Amino acid sequence: MRPPLAESGGELPRATSVLAVCAHPDDESFGLGALLDSFVERGAKVSVLCFTRGEASTLGPVGAELGELRRAELAAAARELGIGRVELLDHPDGSLSCEPLERLAGEVAAAAREVDADLLVVFDEGGISGHPDHCRATEAALSGAPGLATLAWTIPRSVAGALNSQFGTAFVGRDEQEIDAVLRVDRTRQCRAIARHVSQCDNNAVLESRLGLLGDTEHVRWLRPPGSEPS
Numbered sequence: 700m701r702p703p704l705a706e707s708g709g710e711l712p713r714a715t716s717v718l719a720v721c722a723h724p725d726d727e728s729f730g731l732g733a734l735l736d737s738f739v740e741r742g743a744k745v746s747v748l749c750f751t752r753g754e755a756s757t758l759g760p761v762g763a764e765l766g767e768l769r770r771a772e773l774a775a776a777a778r779e780l781g782i783g784r785v786e787l788l789d790h791p792d793g794s795l796s797c798e799p800l801e802r803l804a805g806e807v808a809a810a811a812r813e814v815d816a817d818l819l820v821v822f823d824e825g826g827i828s829g830h831p832d833h834c835r836a837t838e839a840a841l842s843g844a845p846g847l848a849t850l851a852w853t854i855p856r857s858v859a860g861a862l863n864s865q866f867g868t869a870f871v872g873r874d875e876q877e878i879d880a881v882l883r884v885d886r887t888r889q890c891r892a893i894a895r896h897v898s899q900c901d902n903n904a905v906l907e908s909r910l911g912l913l914g915d916t917e918h919v920r921w922l923r924p925p926g927s928e929p930s
């Protein structure tokens with residue numbers, strides 16, 4: 700059962716050790732940056748597990764060279780956000796959904812044990828931008844650590860619709876009643892972290908527009924609330 704919005708009161712859930720599970724270098728900053736920064740500000744230890752090196756991006760150099768560049772960018776962005784531990788795996792960017800779920804889930808389980816996580820933070824099940832890699836990363840998180848509370852970053856349906864009509868994108872948003880908390884955030888460190896992803900952030904109009912539409916708020920929903928039984 701999902702705690703109602705009123706109960707969470709727009710407050711960040713309490714956590715000691717947060718593990719963010721992402722598909723690509725930059726997801727932790729472009730997507731989860733403000734949220735992860737809020738956890739660091741509240742004294743939580745924050746770690747990131749990223750499944751791919753983002754080598755399929757059409758921005759920057761190509762192939763393995765891009766993968767190495769993005770590894771360095773991720774490390775620099777993580778420092779800006781106060782993220783203590785980053786684990787970057789080398790699953791193929793763009794075809795994470797073809798990787799065996801069992802293997803991905805095992806990697807989530809190992810990372811969660813390593814950092815003694817008490818909360819997972821992921822992209823919402825629609826993948827936010829609709830990218831299948833994002834959906835798969837979230838699926839792996841839910842499957843790999845069934846005893847852990849899992850909080851999804853999401854966006855309102857109105858914001859998704861505005862982006863999609865402006866840019867022809869496939870963002871997936873949520874109705875108000877599907878959103879568990881609206882959190883006030885400070886984007887200062889997120890913006891610094893975004894700037895560290897030099898190969899990806901130049902003229903990123905979609906990102907700029909999304910951050911403009913969201914202002915100083917981020918939206919979250921429980922995929923697995925604290926205290927729920929393992930599924």
Ligand SMILES: [Zn+2]
Pocket residue numbers: 722723725726830833
């Ligand atoms: Zn991504």
